[in-house]
Amino acid sequence: MQISKSFIEQYNDDNLKAHQRKLDFSTSEIENSEAIIKQLVDFQIAIPSWALGTGGTRFGRFPGGGEPRSLEEKIEDVGLLHALNQASGAISLHIPWDIPTDANAIRNLAAQHGLKFDAVNSNTFQDQADQALSYKFGSLQNVNKAIRKQAVDHNIEVIKHGIELGSDSLTVWLSDGSCFPGQLNFRKAFQNTLEGLQEIYAALPSNWKMFVEYKCAEPNFYSTTVGDWGQSLLYASKLGEKAYTLVDLGHHLPNANIEQIVSLLLMEGKLGGFHFNDSKYGDDDLTAGALKPYQLFLIFNELVEGMNARNMNHAKDLGWMIDASHNVKDPLEDLLQSVEAIMMAYAQALSVDRQALEIAQNENDTVRCQEILQNAFRTDVRALVAEASLRAGGALNPIGLFRNLKVRENLIKERGFKTIATGL
Template sequence: MKYAIQPDVVSAHNDKLASDLNRDFEVLGEQLSRKGVDINALTEKAQAFDIAVPSWGTGTGGTRFARFPGVGEPRNIFEKVEDCAVIHQLSGCASAISPHFPWDVVDDFSELKAHSDSYGLSWSSVNSNTFQDQPDQAQSYKYGSLTHTSAAVREQAIAHNTQVIEWGKKLGSDTLTVWVGDGSNHPGQQHFQRAFERYLDSAKAIYAALPGDWEMHLEHKMFEPAFYSTVIQDWGSNILAAMETGERCKSLVDLGHHAPNVNIEMIVSRLIQFKKLGGFHFNDSKYGDDDLDSGSIHPYQQFLIFNELVDAEHRKQPGFSPAYMLDQSHNVTDPIESLINSAIEVQRSYIKALLVDRTTLEGYQQDNDALMASNTLKGAFNVDVSPILAMARFRKNAAINPLATYRASQYREQAAVARPDTGGSRSGIV
């Protein structure tokens, strides 16, 4: 197998830290054992945890005002794969890539698949793009795509999604994610019900092209680029559309796509209950769809979401198998560093949620003991599980200290030489 960073660089850094890690791990293990928790069982769970990396996240993002690209950014999907290989090699928990089409289209998908295979990476959900016009596109999406009043525009958007499925099949994917920016910017601009009817008809046409072992995930977003109304604006419209479309059509939750202060963990619970939780796009938010690094603003909220996920896992709820993916925009940081950090922070929330004493919590809930129920969650959240995460990485030959190892490898500096700026990078989201 190929490595983006030489393994001896990783092992040399690990050798310096292994002794301290073993001591920290032993101390935490003793503390957890007094609560009846097996630290090695938790470490195995951390080792098994995996989250997909978005291909577009490896490049610098931007705003509606400007984009300030960094050095050594990937200029094509092959170089994005190399950056994703670094993220997984150092974090040990990001072995899949989620591509976006047509941004990541190549002439030979077998060559791309062989390239990712050589790094031990797989492909997760494929994402379609009908929220912007492409060169030589016959119809414009300015006024919508799957919900457009023009049948010709809708047919073009449906055809693109079915083509994305074909590209995904070549990579070994088994999920199509559909997000549209369709909506309106002025009252009266759009007939709400007719627009939703057109969306449902389009979604069903795409679903009909779905292979029998695939899922279709619908993504909702409250606003932007449509600021007055969005056709799939919240989880309510999302689950209704998923239920209308088909059994293998499910809802995808992006943490930044809700109104401020919405109870996302309760939404997650509802979707699980009705077997319609398809997966997540993990990020964080201060004001809106900020696409900030996961866990950078609301780590407790992320933990509470995982509390619901672990509860479903604990209860062995049927149909529960959500896909986890990062979806972020990095404007002032090295995207590789932010994605490594984010993958580990999501993993951290998962392990903390596993620490919740379910029997005790259920007892307090049954007794309506609000304070102790809350404290049970807080007790798990306040445990520093860093030694568990570090040990999981160490046991998988990943990096005990990923960021220090990454910087010492000088991967970014080497990429700057190998990838001179051509002014044509398609990485990141602007």
């Protein structure tokens, strides 16, 4: 299914007067609103191929129908999202779930939908049907050298697929670790993992980046070999200038100060990018901004300050991606909600009076500092986000148009009700 530009234009025309009233009020309240809108137009958030189908838990999975059955259909679904919001112009693939049979054809299909390929992701947290050796006791950390080599070879294969598709980065997330004390020699596990990452790093093209993702727990619960941002930073520092830390918002211990982590990684030039989601109890992979919108804003506050301090290009110098699991929602609607929440947090952070905040900080005026940040967070920026979508050729209300056009119903007609997305 593709959405005609004429449908989007007609929908926007029908809602333009109401939008203009909201926009006029917002621009009268926010001094740098025009600059914010322009930055929102440029900002793109990659969609992961594995988030296009219904998620699940270890207890069950309840697919909603019309899910993408192939890489081609996954690209079509991201194309639908991008047509609606013009802010989802990239897709991130997971190998071996998304191995293209014809890389040129896949690149052409993506281009038809206005999409690029974001980071490619390796998978050594599962055993595949044709896999010779098992990752039950880890991949790059494994005491068995043959298993470590298998994991290294897989990552190098992922890089080759990424080169064919025009990607320029590799994300490595390892589920390696231990469930019980004494099961693992921490030092040897770290050294084995580092040696494997060094072999993978050596295979990177000169213009590529490696993102080392970390996670505090799950599926191992006593230790994880890349357990926090410090361990990831240690690996990235030892690997070299092309290696960076990747931050998943759900991969922290409860009450971790993620905004401080982000600030320091930026300061060191080692923040590679993000997997956006939200959580209450663990790595819940819920809709971005659904539970902790203020935290999301505070993270973007540090991002904007840190990127400006380093003269970074907000849209291009970091990797922006969603990583979510949609157990009870329509996956495409959920992704549209996440993109909007991210854009809103970014817009609010851009509206912070940085000069006034710096003065208040230098004067130790704690109350004023809090007021400046909360003022920005409490400002309604939805009209600015909608205007950015409008100017880029998207819908004023992407979810509204999604439902108006009965997109999910049409996908079910095309693909069937009992389809299940590959890779889940």
